[in-house]
Amino acid sequence: DTGVSQDPRHKITKRGQNVTFRCDPISEHNRLYWYRQTLGQGPEFLTYFQNEAQLEKSRLLSDRFSAERPKGSFSTLEIQRTEQGDSAMYLCASSLRDRQETQYFGPGTRLLVL
Amino acid sequence: DQQVKQNSPSLSVQEGRISILNCDYTNSMFDYFLWYKKYPAEGPTFLISISSIKDKNEDGRFTVFLNKSAKHLSLHIVPSQPGDSAVYFCAGAKAAGNKLTFGGGTRVLVKP
Numbered sequence: 001d002t003g004v005s006q007d008p009r010h011k012i013t014k015r016g017q018n019v020t021f022r023c024d025p026i027s028e029h030n031r032l033y034w035y036r037q038t039l040g041q042g043p044e045f046l047t048y049f050q051n052e053a054q055l056e057k058s059r060l061l062s063d064r065f066s067a068e069r070p071k072g073s074f075s076t077l078e079i080q081r082t083e084q085g086d087s088a089m090y091l092c093a094s095s096l097r098d099r100q101e102t103q104y105f106g107p108g109t110r111l112l113v114l
Numbered sequence: 115d116q117q118v119k120q121n122s123p124s125l126s127v128q129e130g131r132i133s134i135l136n137c138d139y140t141n142s143m144f145d146y147f148l149w150y151k152k153y154p155a156e157g158p159t160f161l162i163s164i165s166s167i168k169d170k171n172e173d174g175r176f177t178v179f180l181n182k183s184a185k186h187l188s189l190h191i192v193p194s195q196p197g198d199s200a201v202y203f204c205a206g207a208k209a210a211g212n213k214l215t216f217g218g219g220t221r222v223l224v225k226p
Contacts, residue, residue: 004157031211042118042203042216043158056213091157100211101146105157
């Protein structure tokens with residue numbers, strides 16, 4: 001049973017560029033979550049999906065951020081017109097239908113915006 | 115508003131002794147509480163959880179205690195091992211499967 005995987009693990013981009021991250025949840029996990037973590041802080045919720053439906057979005061998720069989960073499998077998180085304040089670790093997690101109280105996290109994608 | 119607070123940013127403990135990590139919350143709607151461990155450059159690893167209808171849950175060396183009246187939970191690790199050195203986060207959720215609200219973390223150092 002492989003865990004949650006994220007790609008890329010690291011991304012360096014220039015301000016104003018668009019970036020896209022991918023998350024593959026654990027097989028058969030129906031819920032998928034995105035969080036963001038900055039240095040010295042705990043992870044902050046961004047959005048989550050149940051299958052392909054996006055159920056909740058945080059007010060942290062500005063209109064430059066968009067997330068999708070086509071076909072209810074992998075998910076992508078896109079940031080348009082990146083800003084230096086977007087530099088953070090972007091974490092993906094998934095949970096199983098019958099044990100939704102436990103979320104399992106991937107290794108994260110570290111984004112640095114120059 | 116910080117709904118989950120971990121007031122101790124760091125903790126140092128001798129190998130073999132007990133580590134006690136504390137967490138306070140303000141949101142009385144939380145139904146579940148979870149503890150995660152995080153190593154540098156890795157994602158958080160789930161350790162143990164507790165439902166709000168319980169006051170204790172134990173799993174091996176890890177025990178979580180919940181005091182609803184005080185809106186306080188704690189994680190006990192005994193005996194502490196050098197591999198336990200990491201940052202520990204507590205988190206609350208309003209229902210199973212809902213978003214997690216995390217505290218700021220406590221860095222634990224276990225000295226050999």
